[in-house]
Amino acid sequence: MNVSILGGGAWGTTLAQTLTDNGNLVVIRDINKEFVEKINVEHVHPFFGMSIPSSIRATLDLKETLDFSDVVVLCVPTKAMRMVLKECNKELTKPTLFINVSKGIEPETSLRVSEIVEEEIDEKNLMGYVALSGPSHAEEVILRKATALVAASKNEALACKVQALFSNEKYMRVYTSDDVIGVEAGGAMKNAIAIVSGVASGMGLGENARAMLITRGIKEILSIVLALGGKMETVYGLSGIGDLIVTASSLNSRNFQCGLKIGRGMTVEEAMGSIVQSVEGVRAIHAGHEIGIKYNLELPIIDEAFKVVEGKLSAKEALHNLLSRSLKTEKYW
Numbered sequence: 503m504n505v506s507i508l509g510g511g512a513w514g515t516t517l518a519q520t521l522t523d524n525g526n527l528v529v530i531r532d533i534n535k536e537f538v539e540k541i542n543v544e545h546v547h548p549f550f551g552m553s554i555p556s557s558i559r560a561t562l563d564l565k566e567t568l569d570f571s572d573v574v575v576l577c578v579p580t581k582a583m584r585m586v587l588k589e590c591n592k593e594l595t596k597p598t599l600f601i602n603v604s605k606g607i608e609p610e611t612s613l614r615v616s617e618i619v620e621e622e623i624d625e626k627n628l629m630g631y632v633a634l635s636g637p638s639h640a641e642e643v644i645l646r647k648a649t650a651l652v653a654a655s656k657n658e659a660l661a662c663k664v665q666a667l668f669s670n671e672k673y674m675r676v677y678t679s680d681d682v683i684g685v686e687a688g689g690a691m692k693n694a695i696a697i698v699s700g701v702a703s704g705m706g707l708g709e710n711a712r713a714m715l716i717t718r719g720i721k722e723i724l725s726i727v728l729a730l731g732g733k734m735e736t737v738y739g740l741s742g743i744g745d746l747i748v749t750a751s752s753l754n755s756r757n758f759q760c761g762l763k764i765g766r767g768m769t770v771e772e773a774m775g776s777i778v779q780s781v782e783g784v785r786a787i788h789a790g791h792e793i794g795i796k797y798n799l800e801l802p803i804i805d806e807a808f809k810v811v812e813g814k815l816s817a818k819e820a821l822h823n824l825l826s827r828s829l830k831t832e833k834y835w
């Protein structure tokens with residue numbers, strides 16, 4: 503089938519290869535002319551430089567991309583998501599299935615991408631929505647290394663459609679889920695904890711500290727997912743703990759790297775500015791902090807991380823605050 507991808511960066515172009523491997527025709531829309539040329543003329547991945555199938559086409563033209571199919575994969579940074587969806591809504595002429603692979607919650611509204619899609623896309627243009635998420639560094643998927651994802655939708659048939667679209671027996675296995683909230687919120691919040699984990703490493707703390715922050719971070723992700731109406735079992739799955747494992751201790755993770763740089767003394771702006779690809783975790787820390795206030799949640803790690811990224815506290819002071827909290831019994835729910 504024909505598939506349109508919005509955002510031809512690290513992940514979008516990698517998924518274009520998977521969709522092409524599975525026998526589909528893909529058009530990517532990106533706003534970066536250089537990326538479009540790399541894909542169309544050199545047939546290489548714009549970030550990783552390796553060859554990609556020559557049938558993948560890229561364009562700067564949104565209308566051409568939307569006209570190409572009735573399946574659109576959203577793969578732009580979540581800070582651009584609302585704007586991109588507004589532009590799409592003006593150009594759409596038919597009911598379209600939106601598959602979102604971007605990971606974030608809008609800090610100003612605490613809305614997940616599915617909710618932003620519902621706000622910005624007219625009902626007549628919205629065939630349905632599926633969130634596709636899980637532990638999947640583009641650096642490995644582009645090399646066709648074995649990976650598993652989860653496709654979540656309120657509509658089971660659409661989740662199955664996306665499962666079939668992306669799965670192949672060589673390297674990609676997709677599960678389905680009905681828990682859109684859990685998949686979206688878990689996928690967004692793991693980036694916040696990945697930054698914290700990177701900060702700890704950058705400060706010169708050891709693996710014990712990282713394990714502590716990741717494990718107690720899971721408790722905070724769980725609190726947020728449950729408060730938003732998601733399921734506990736989803737947090738224990740690919741889009742939750744699975745993605746946290748891959749992100750919170752890997753140099754392939756832009757969020758971990760960003761934290762590493764902050765922990766070594768860079769400001770948040772310097773750290774973000776030094777990484778060319780999207781870093782979603784700082785916005786996720788803001789979103790998590792806001793959700794904590796709204797639902798009266800106890801989120802000590804996210805709240806201390808918020809003070810650090812706001813420049814109100816050093817990472818060392820934040821660590822001291824966490825270690826000097828009142829002693830308690832270990833509980834996860």
Ligand SMILES: NC(=O)C1=CN([C@@H]2O[C@H](COP(=O)(O)OP(=O)(O)OC[C@H]3O[C@@H](n4cnc5c(N)ncnc54)[C@H](O)[C@@H]3O)[C@@H](O)[C@H]2O)C=CC1
Pocket residue numbers: 508509510511512513514531532533534537549577578579580582585586603604605606638639640641778779780782
């Ligand atoms: N890189 C990875 O391994 C994975 C990334 N993701 C998620 O996918 C999303 C995108 O990440 P990456 O592809 O890694 O980021 P990236 O920074 O490599 O690519 C983003 C692309 O979006 C384009 N873009 C930005 N604003 C746009 C707009 N207004 N209209 C159209 N295109 C626009 C940029 O030019 C860039 O090519 C993020 O939310 C990330 O968390 C999810 C799974 C894996």
Ligand SMILES: O=C(CO)COP(=O)(O)O
Pocket residue numbers: 605636637638639640693696745748749754755756757758780781782
């Ligand atoms: O979401 C990802 C892997 O599943 C990518 O993580 P980073 O954005 O931290 O690189």
